[in-house]
Amino acid sequence: MADHYSSDDQERHEPTLGHTPPRGGVPESESGGQEHARLTKGDRVQHERRDERGYIRVALPFRVRLDDGSTLPGSDVSLGGFSAQSERGFQPGEKVSASLLLMAGPTELIVPLKAECLRVGSAAPNGGGQRASFEIIDIEPPHRELLRQVIRSALSGRSPDIEGLMAGEDPQTPHKRQIEPGKPRAPARPPKPMGRYIILFLAIGLLVLVGAATAYRNFMLIEPSFAAVTAPRIDIRAPGPGILAEHELQAGDRVERDQLLTNVENSDxxxxxxxADAALNYNNRLIENLQEHMEAGNQEVSLANSAQPASGDTMTFESVSPEIAQARIEQFETVRDYENSRITALEARKASNNIYSPCDCLVAWALSSADGTYINESERIMTLIRTGDDDVMVEALVHMNDINRIEPNQQAYITLANSSEPIRARVRNVALDVERQPRAGFPNWVRQQQNVASVLLVPEETLPAESVGQPVDVRFTEAPLLGAASERIWQGVRTVIQFGDNIYRAALEENDDDTDEG
Incomplete structure (x- = not known):
């Protein structure tokens, strides 16, 4: 089977593209005789060297009719060329127009073509003329198909005929096994349904898509260390020491602006x-008595030595002239004005113990007022959070290694707990320290990390106020289109998994109920 051959093998036929002298001193006439003997024995398949290998040549009874009307006996033919014996001297490279006259039973087939002479050699030793080899350079497709069928018929060991050429199958095509008339025909095998293959390919594609989305989401998107829903916080503190009055506010209650929250009862x-009110009345009474005595025209006026009965001094009276009494009246009026101002200040302090809501807020925490709770000044009583449209936001802590990839107005995706639809958000600011305005919903122990920065996100959809303090899943993306696609695919898969888990749990609960009833 190899193309290597020994130089001592004199029986091997090796045609070449050009004229090659015979090996071992064997003349061309002897080589031609061996070729004729081989064809006579019926060995129609000829071997070619690797540089000539293209088509299989077969020896068929055919003739070559040239355009001048002369006819040459053919030697062998293939789809790429043919050889014939001719008395005429052809030159290599000469082009001719000819027709191959092939015998198919009693019918002669005509295949017109154009060919080019490749080489010219000697014919049989007892015959005259030369053997010319031609290469087919132009042939019509129908004629080429006819020539192909004739050659395949010869290769299959059958003589070409018109009926075989007109059949629906080529020679060498295996025929179906003929079933004997007495035996029943086996049932035809049903065709394989294509639907399951389509479903299989769709499942594989979906699995690959989910895997790619998961890998992109986990390795390409920026994930913060911690994120939660936050809102501006307002701490309500005690204006002074005292006992906290009873109130019914609890965490989660809504309060309106200027609504009374509670008050502090300060006994002191x-x-x-x-x-102070008693001292004011006392001074007013002294001033009135002195003015009555002076209007009566008395030479001496009885006068008290103190304008403050609560000072602890012993109350004594003395008689003075009207001029001195007038001076003392002016002193008493000064003390009266002081006591009046003091009463105003005390009433203001008392009014400040009534605590009102500064906004339409949500109660995040409230100190219990049971059993007369005593509080000190500036002690925290309640914590309120603002719930306006632009107040509820998300705060995330991002590691310092990733903070350089985050910029203001960069897009991010927020996923709330038990939610299957991601919410788009924008980065409002990036800060290394906590924002000046305190925010509720973010635990202080998380802020103790030293290698993170605070990123505040503004969601495009309004977040519910009840979600303040809930941890959320946040992903920052640098390619919005890919990020949105991966998030939606991931959330869709997550929804399907949660739905299946809920069905499984419901089935288990029903099974437990049936077991208990049984």
């Missing part, structure tokens, strides 16, 4: 206010 403040 109440006592000071009562004493």
């Amino acid at each position: 403040l109440e006592s000071d206010l009562i004493l």
Whole structure:
């Protein structure tokens, strides 16, 4: 089977593209005789060297009719060329127009073509003329198909005929096994349904898509260390010491602006206010008595030595002239004005113990007022959070290695707990320290990390106020289109998994109920 051959093999036929002298001193006439003997024995398949290998040549009874009307006996033919014996001297490279006259039973087939002479050699030793080899350079497709069928018929060991050429199959095509008339025909095998293959390919494609989306989401998108829904926080503190009055507010309650939240009962403040009011009345009474005595025209006026009965001094009276009494009246009026101002201040302090809501807010935390809780000044009583449209945002802590990839107005995706639809958001600011305005919903222990920065996100959709304090899943993307596609695919898969888990849990609960009833 190899193309290597020994130089001592004198029986091997090796045609070449050009004229090659015979090996081992064998003349061309002897080589031609061996060729004729081989064809006579029926060995129609000829071997070619690797540089000539193209088509299989077969020896068929055919003739070559040239355009001048002369006819040459053919030697062998293939789809690429043919050889014939001729008395005429052809030159290599000469082009001719000819027709191959092939015998198919009693019918002669005509295949017109154009060929080019490749080489010219000697014919049989007892015959005259030369053997010319031609290469087919132009042939019509129908004629080429006819020549192909004739050659395949010869290769299959059958003589070409018109019926075989007109059949629906080529020679060498295996025929179906003929079933005997007495035996029943086996049932035809049903064709394989294409639907399952389509479903299989769709499942594989979906699996690859989910895997790619998961890999892109986990390795290409920026994931913060921690993220939660936050809102501006307002701490309500005690204006002074006292007992916290009873209130019914709890975490989650909504309050309106200027609504009374609670008050602080300060007994010391109440006592000071009562004493100040008594001192004011005392001074007013002294001034009225002195003015009555002076209007009566008395030469001496009885005068008290103190304008503050609560000072602890012993109350004594003395008689003075009207001029001195007038001076003392002016002093008493000064003390009266002071007591009046003091009462105003004490009433303002008392009014400040009534605590009102500064906004339409949500109660995040409230100190219990059970059993008369005592509080000190500036002690926290309640925590309110603002719930306006632009107040509820998401705060995320991003590692310092990734903070250089985040810029203001960069797009991100937020996923709330038990939610299957991601919410788009924009980066408002990036800061290394906590924002000046305190925000509720972010635990202080998380902020103790030293290698993170705070990123505040503004969602495009309004987040519910009840979600303040809930951890959320945040992904920052640098390619919005790919990020959106990966997030939606991931959330869709997550929804399907959650739906299946809910069905499984419901089935388990029903099974447990049936077991208990049984």
